[in-house]
Amino acid sequence: MKHPDQLPHIALCGSCEQGLLRFMRCNSCTTVLAVCEECELVWLDIAAVKDDPHMPSSSALPKCPACHSKHACWSWLTREETEGSSLVRYMAQPLDPAPGTQVPDNGTPDPEPGSQQPKHRSTGR
Numbered sequence: 001m002k003h004p005d006q007l008p009h010i011a012l013c014g015s016c017e018q019g020l021l022r023f024m025r026c027n028s029c030t031t032v033l034a035v036c037e038e039c040e041l042v043w044l045d046i047a048a049v050k051d052d053p054h055m056p057s058s059s060a061l062p063k064c065p066a067c068h069s070k071h072a073c074w075s076w077l078t079r080e081e082t083e084g085s086s087l088v089r090y091m092a093q094p095l096d097p098a099p100g101t102q103v104p105d106n107g108t109p110d111p112e113p114g115s116q117q118p119k120h121r122s123t124g125r
Contacts, residue, residue, distance in 0.1 A: 008082045008091045010034050014053030015041050021049060023077035023087060029067035032077065032087065033058075050090045 009020035019038025023046075026033065034043040034050075041057035043049040044065045058065035064072040082091055 006079065007076050008079050010046065010050050010090050011053045011092055013039060013041070014049075014055070015039055015057065021053065023082055023090075024074045025077060026064040026066060026069070027073040027075060028064060028069040029072075031064065031066035033064075033066070035061065035074070046087070046090050 007022050009022050011021050013019045013021055013036040016036060016039035019036040021034040021043070022037055023032055024035040024042075025031070031044075032046070034046045035041070040061040042059040042061060042063075042065060043055070044058040049055055061074065062072055063070050077087070082088060
């Protein structure tokens, strides 16, 4: 499996506010759903949860709300699978860096211009 950071996401989970909603496929019925990687809640309506991440979930893993299998097997959708389908319109943009930082070409956040830099004291030695 790919590292979770390489998997596409839909939004921040409105229920636990810690995990990202990602695309998963129920291998029993092939339905693609939104699943929180942290609390494992499941949403059948991807468009609705994209618009309102605080809406109630349809189910929780391992139960599939589409085929009602109580022990469904699941697989994460890769970025390639998502971008090659109609699901691409539900993909969120890559996560932004923390407010007040800029990410230069080397990928390391720098403080925003004009922000206070820590001053190093000279010990005089």
